[in-house]
Amino acid sequence: xxxxxxxxxxxxxxxxxxxxxxxxxxxxxEQKEVDTMLERFTQLFATEQQQQANLQQQxxxxxxxxxxxxxxxxxxxxxxxxxxxxxxxxxxxxxxxRTPEENAINRAEGEAYQKLLxxxxxxxxxxxxxxxxxxxxxxxxxxNIVDMLAFQLREYLNK
Numbered sequence: 001x002x003x004x005x006x007x008x009x010x011x012x013x014x015x016x017x018x019x020x021x022x023x024x025x026x027x028x029x030e031q032k033e034v035d036t037m038l039e040r041f042t043q044l045f046a047t048e049q050q051q052q053a054n055l056q057q058q059x060x061x062x063x064x065x066x067x068x069x070x071x072x073x074x075x076x077x078x079x080x081x082x083x084x085x086x087x088x089x090x091x092x093x094x095x096x097x098r099t100p101e102e103n104a105i106n107r108a109e110g111e112a113y114q115k116l117l118x119x120x121x122x123x124x125x126x127x128x129x130x131x132x133x134x135x136x137x138x139x140x141x142x143x144n145i146v147d148m149l150a151f152q153l154r155e156y157l158n159k
Contacts, residue, residue, distance in 0.1 A: 006055060006058040006059050006061075008055070012044075012045050014081075015076070015081060015085055015088070016037075016059070016062075017071075018067075018069070018072040018073055018076065018116075019037060019041075019085060019088045019092055020063060020066075020072075021072055021112075022069070022109070022112055022113065023037060023092050023093065024066045024067070025093065025109045025112030025113075026106050026107075026108035026109050027108070029063060030095075030096035031096075032095045033093070033095055033096050034063060035095075036091060036092050036095040036096075037059070037063065038056050038059060040088055040091070041055075041059055042055050042059065069119065073085070073116065073119040074119075076120070079126070082122055083122065083126055083129075083130055085116075086116065086120055086131075087131075087133055087134045087137075089113065090113070090130060090134040091134040093105050093112075093113060094134065094135070095138060
């Protein structure tokens with residue numbers, strides 16, 4: 001299968017690859033994780049509704065790929081990119097459970113998240129803020145965090 005990459009910048013692609021690798025950490029891509037990623041990435045990467053709809057379709061096809069976390073994280077160059085990757089990763093892995101008894105973040109996802117934290121090497125205050133904002137975003141349907149991130153990062157990620 002020869003898949004065309006989605007029409008996004010290399011920085012956007014790399015951010016998506018980090019979050020995608022976290023979503024695949026437990027060898028399962030849950031529908032809620034897919035929905036969360038599609039919504040957040042299209043809001044972050046596109047401004048017009050038609051553009052978002054087209055992008056959503058193209059991104060979804062790309063989600064079948066498993067990405068090595070180390071490779072994707074190594075390409076994050078700024079603290080801002082790292083923080084966005086952390087925030088979106090946390091939101092995605094906390095968005096679904098496979099069974100009602102399972103914690104929101106299962107063991108495999110928790111291990112992958114600890115690895116992500118280690119690779120990113122962000123200050124503890126940044127990690128706590130990112131987790132707090134991701135948790136608040138999940139409880140409010142994600143709009144506030146994405147609006148803020150989109151405003152801060154759209155121009156930067158389009159470079």
